[in-house]
Amino acid sequence: MATAEGQQHPISIYLWIWGLLFVLSGFSYAVDYFQLQGLLRWALILLFMFLKAGFIIAIFMHMAWERLALITAILGPPIVLLVFIGLMVSEGEYTVDTRLDVFAQEIFLPAEHGATNH
């Protein structure tokens, strides 16, 4: 546990998490390798991503053994990013709709004519 000498845990826990991160990375690579598509692809990518991030923060960065005051102070603020993401998704969709609406659609399509780089 966290003592005056800092964070001391058995080596085995790090080796286990290391192996687990390898397996999870292998899984996320497999998602692309086997070309899974659609909802399954996004769901698996996000699942493996959050699991990996969680294990790195909790075990490697010792967050699991810190006091709740530090955990909430560090992991709380990034939650506001969800609002930012929501705003930018809605803004992005509005932008693409406007572009398709206002500009002629064919400008964007034939890449072989080099028409995309005005």
Next chain:
Amino acid sequence: MAQDAALMSSGEVALPEGLDGVVDDWSADKQTFIVPWGKAMMWIFLLSDTFIFSCFLISYMKVRISTPVPWPNTSEVFALSLGGAPIPLILIAIMTFILITSSGTMAMAVNFGYRRDRAKTALLMVATAALGASFVGMQAFEWTKLIVEEGVRPWSNPMGAPQFGSTFFMITGFHGLHVSAGVIYLSVVAWRVWSGFYDRKGTYETVEVAGLYWHFVDLVWVFIFAFFYLW
């Protein structure tokens, strides 16, 4: 330092845990975070860095949503043939495994540091820095391939949406900069471990603080790998 040690051994006075602990830590007229100050400061720096990387990834998401031009297929763009048919994303997968391995060696370096095992700590940190340097080397190879062979530029590319280049160079470039800075940072701390600096100082907490930075670099890569390369 003596104050820190006194604060941390005050665990024997049984500090309240959970939410009561949060209230106690924040309300009492004392240091809020009962960790070495370097660790608290590193966490706050990493929090600010989280917002910078988030801004980059969110702007990438925004331009990708808002362009009507098809986004280049990353699975094909980053494929590499090793003697035969092209294997999708293989270099990126290898880079991912290297960074995870370096995180593993770093975590063990922190552990041996707190056990006062000077040689093993320094050796594992040097291994971490070497793996980080090889990551940067592969990234340089990847950039060269993309710029010279594929003709990707920050303003255009032959595969699709021109925003692909700008977001790619910005996001992986900023991450690569973090890895490079980390390699230097770890090398300095590894040298100090080796020379017995932390034995004289009486604490190896600097190794853990450097470790936090390094794990964060790995953490950011997890998100870049998922959102930029796999999405």
